[in-house]
Amino acid sequence: xxxxxxSFCIVPTLTSEWFGMNAFASNWGLIGVAxxxxxxxxxxxxxxxxxxxxxxxxxVGVRGDGGITVHxxxxxxxxxxxxxxxxxxxx
Numbered sequence: 001x002x003x004x005x006x007s008f009c010i011v012p013t014l015t016s017e018w019f020g021m022n023a024f025a026s027n028w029g030l031i032g033v034a035x036x037x038x039x040x041x042x043x044x045x046x047x048x049x050x051x052x053x054x055x056x057x058x059x060v061g062v063r064g065d066g067g068i069t070v071h072x073x074x075x076x077x078x079x080x081x082x083x084x085x086x087x088x089x090x091x
Contacts, residue, residue: 042088047081 011031012024019027055072 042081042085046084047078050081051077 012028015027015031016024051072054077055070
């Protein structure tokens with residue numbers, strides 16, 4: 001909320017000060033697309049693959065049409081996702 005919205009006021013100024021106005025458009029474009037790339041990497045690739053990996057040992061459910069669907073339930077499913085995300089925030 002506030003921190004993400006506040007960055008749109010501060011980051012353009014910092015970008016122009018650090019990198020200069022000659023490359024401002026390119027740098028601001030990269031900064032603007034970074035959340036989309038990061039959310040894809042963490043949500044789809046990391047969390048999705050870890051969920052698929054741990055789903056086989058956590059839980060099995062039955063759908064309404066009689067098919068079997070596998071769901072990962074519990075802290076073990078996303079534990080490594082949280083640790084990797086925390087480590088990346090520390091960078």
